[in-house]
Amino acid sequence: MSTRNRWSRIKDFYREHPIAIALTYMPFYLLGFFLVEQLVEPRYIIHSVVDDWIPFCEYFIIPYAIWFVELAVIPLALLRYDLRQYYYLCFVMFVGMTTCLLLYVIFPNGLDLRVEITRHNLFAEIVRLMQQVDTPTNVCPSIHVASSMAMDLALCRSVLGQKRWVRLVSHGIFIAIVLSTLFLKQHSVIDVFWGMALTTLLHGIWNRVVSPAGEPVRQPEKIHS
Numbered sequence: 001m002s003t004r005n006r007w008s009r010i011k012d013f014y015r016e017h018p019i020a021i022a023l024t025y026m027p028f029y030l031l032g033f034f035l036v037e038q039l040v041e042p043r044y045i046i047h048s049v050v051d052d053w054i055p056f057c058e059y060f061i062i063p064y065a066i067w068f069v070e071l072a073v074i075p076l077a078l079l080r081y082d083l084r085q086y087y088y089l090c091f092v093m094f095v096g097m098t099t100c101l102l103l104y105v106i107f108p109n110g111l112d113l114r115v116e117i118t119r120h121n122l123f124a125e126i127v128r129l130m131q132q133v134d135t136p137t138n139v140c141p142s143i144h145v146a147s148s149m150a151m152d153l154a155l156c157r158s159v160l161g162q163k164r165w166v167r168l169v170s171h172g173i174f175i176a177i178v179l180s181t182l183f184l185k186q187h188s189v190i191d192v193f194w195g196m197a198l199t200t201l202l203h204g205i206w207n208r209v210v211s212p213a214g215e216p217v218r219q220p221e222k223i224h225s
Helices: 003-016 019-039 049-053 058-081 083-106 122-133 143-157 164-183 189-210
Strands: none
Touching: 019 058, 019 083, 058 083, 058 122, 058 143, 058 164, 083 143, 083 189, 143 164, 143 189, 164 189
């Protein structure tokens, strides 16, 4: 089989099974993230004076954890109702994640913001557990923020986003997730800024270069009020 035919079959497979895009990418991303976490030592400490003004609050673990739920729910919702915005999300979010990993290797960075957790409640215990798994390294740009913004944009651009309450909830969750990275001392405001800047850049590339026509891939299913 020629290279052209093989590539054509691969494209046809992903066109017929678009969920395979996410299922193929995520294992490679998780492997890459694990390797970067284990092998890359931070040489640059990210810090802003604004970070010192933000108190630690363990209750922000709730919106922080919602991010993991969104990673599954939003792509699946877009797969069902608006395939074009699913492709948009895959491009902006996955290219963004890959770019972040490359930047962590080129510009190895970390944080020195964590404080001693003195309170003893369920949320504080969850944060302690999370901190053991998620080290304060490889933070700028923030993948948490960049991908959250990508999901917010994709949902609001979709047929689902035609409902005002969906847009309001989506924006609210995005803001809460961004704040959670700061109040849990997981990220600096600098990480947040560059995470949003990265998604904004990829959003522009999609609209102007990758898919400038703006025509829908298929008619979405009708959304009932």
